Amino acid sequence: MYKAFYGLNDNPFSIAPNPHYMFLSDRHREALAHLTYGLGETGGFVLLTGEVGTGKTTVSRCLLQQIPENTDTAFILNPSLTELELLATLCDELEIKYGENPTLKQLTDLISMYLLNNHKNGRNTVLIIDEAQHLRSEVLEQLRLLTNLETNTKKLLQVILIGQPELQQLLKRQDLRQLAQRITARYHLLPLDKEELALYVQHRLQVAGRHDPLFTRKAIAALHKHSGGIPRLTNLLCERALMAGYGQVKVPIDHKMVNQAAIEVLGDIDVSNDKRWPFVAAAALVLAFGLSFYWFNHTADESNNQTAAVLPQATASVPSATMKDAQPTNVADSVVQQPVQASPAANAEQQILRQAMLQSSSIDNAFAGLFGLWNKQPIIGLSACQAAQQQQLACYQQQGNWHSIMRLNYPAVVYLQDSQANVFYGVIVERQAEQILLQLGEQQFWVNKDWFDRHFSGTFEILWQPDSVLPREIGQTSSLSQVQWLENSLALVNQRPARLLTQFDSELEQQLIAFQRQHGLKPDGIAGNQTLVQLNLYLSQQGPRLSTAEVSR
CATH class of the missing domain: 3.40.50.300 (P-loop containing nucleotide triphosphate hydrolases)
Structure with a gap:
């Protein structure tokens, strides 16, 4: 009923899969x-x-x-x-x-x-x-x-x-x-980012017959905040906002209309100003762990006091990089290479690790630990990646192995499995040679590569902070400045001198293909979005790293 008011020939935000409105980000x-x-x-x-x-x-x-x-x-x-x-x-x-x-x-x-x-x-x-x-x-x-x-x-x-x-x-x-x-x-x-969402909304409006912008920049930001970049939710919010604008005889659509649409469609409320809940949740977790820790020590045989002295300690804040001061347990040898007659201390350490594995079935808790390493925090009501975007970070998920993670050198949420194929999640906090500091819930353990390889399922996720806006792709027809940037970046990654280029030559193409193959990307010789993200992960100077002594390339 509002099509004529907005100069539209069709309903642009129907959730029906109309191929005419197909938008490929x-x-x-x-x-x-x-x-x-x-x-x-x-x-x-x-x-x-x-x-x-x-x-x-x-x-x-x-x-x-x-x-x-x-x-x-x-x-x-x-x-x-x-x-x-x-x-x-x-x-x-x-x-x-x-x-x-x-x-x-x-x-x-x-x-x-x-x-x-x-x-x-x-x-x-x-x-x-x-x-x-x-x-x-x-x-x-x-x-x-x-x-x-x-x-x-x-x-x-x-x-x-x-x-x-x-x-x-x-x-x-x-x-x-x-x-x-x-x-x-x-x-x-993954969902659309804010720029892609703006293009998505404008694309659907243009297909429906309106070429002038209809949503303000603040409205687009509000759309992204409430929808999380999910196209279907965006359609619902836009539809309701257009009805509100029609009822108020108002153009363009502003952020207030979008916020009201979110309340009507999603029951959405603004929680960004309430900073207390993450700390309340963290305090509750610490209290629960403290009671469990007290009960364990209270009921343990007093002859094992030396074992208790090396147990990981709970902290009173959201997990962060400073947690390594809590003297994490080194279980690498006691778990992987058990003697025939295990000592009481080794048995206690193994029991603590097994219990931590059983209590680490929530990926949200693992991401809370990863956010802490960036001095950030989760946001109630948002997914981990949505919360990252709200704090100028980006998510990156990849399939790989030990070497894939160590090569990137970023703290990572890792998908793990126990011997019964039960899934649990941890955070790799630090690396020392062939050992990693693995955070499970509020506890940290040193484990070796063999233990990790036996439990790692192949999927990991990291947070990173882009240094600049990435181009869509770099190929044969790209500008010389972009081609030279690609050459310089690959040279830095491969630790070789950069060449001065006058065009996208065959040697650069072969270097790019080798990089793509090394990282499980499509080896097409074109630096698309995934390839550019992978390059920038190496080049970024922002955020924590697993090892500061050496940077893997």
Whole structure:
């Protein structure tokens, strides 16, 4: 009813997936590139995750538009199925006929025959599963068995799994490790930043017929604050704000209208001025730990006083870099290399570590420790990355190993698993040679590389502070100043003299490709968003580091 008032031809902020309003930010393009790269290799599984409303379906629709014509595609939107139901749905999507009450073997044979015929005729087969976090483990195993059909060079069935972050946790289960090893490309889609959100809003307005700005800069900032950069929430807020502006006969839309829209849509309240709650929460945690610590010491045998003297101590503040003054326990040897007759002190240390692992199942607590190392704090009601953005920091998630983390040299939240595949989270605070100071909750332990490698699941997240605004990409057609910056940056990372360039030459391209391969990036010789972020992580001089004595490059 407000379209004529704003000069619009259509409703620009409908949450229906209208392809005319498709907006690809740098993050969406990067996700699309990862998925396309994964499908273009030898096949297997491709993984796309992201929070609700970040645009995973948008990326998948773009991917479908780019799939070659010689590809048969099956799209499953409701994955809450049994193994038999999944195979039957796959047959329905691929128009494979089967009789009444088929068995699992009959459906498997029909699908295998279809895949072999497709390969013989030069056709590919792709299965896309949305909301894949709802898949049962036995269904995922059935999918893995389907992908066993292969030639010497490729899988005959390629599977794209799209889901919320819980999907990452599901795939870390011990019984799914074979499937996890077959994932050829993975990408976690983060929300839009403030600049991308402004472009997103203006893009939708232009498609709907209005080319003049409609939201003030403060309104865009308020939109980003309340939506966290999630497109679907942004649409809801913009829709309600437009209705408010229409009711008040007011243009442009200001931040007050957006704040009111947030209250109506999200029940949102401004908590930024209440700084007490993080400290109250921290005090409660310290009190709980103190009572537990007192009970442990009170009931322990008094002959083990020497053991108690090396236990980690609680602090009375949000975890920060100064916590290493609390004399963390060194459990590296006692945990990894136990003597035949373990001493009472070693047994006590192991028990404390196991208890800390059991109590570290909250990733929010781990991020609280990471924020403390930056002298920042979490913000109630916001995710860790949203809280980081509010404090001029950026999140960066990566798959890797010990060397990946040590090379970046940043404190990191690490995803860990115990011997029963239970997930827990820790913060790497400091490094000394082949040992790291690992924070679990309010306690810190020195553990060695062997212990870490056995428990690390492969995912870690860091916070960092960008020194400047990054360009979208640097390639053959970029300006000479950007090309020279890229050469200088790679030279610093590789600890070699920088060359004076007159163009983006083949040597720079090879240096860039080598850097991309080293960090698990798409080796396309173009410095896109992920590559530029990775470079800036090395070059940034801001924030804490794991080791100040040496900077890994």
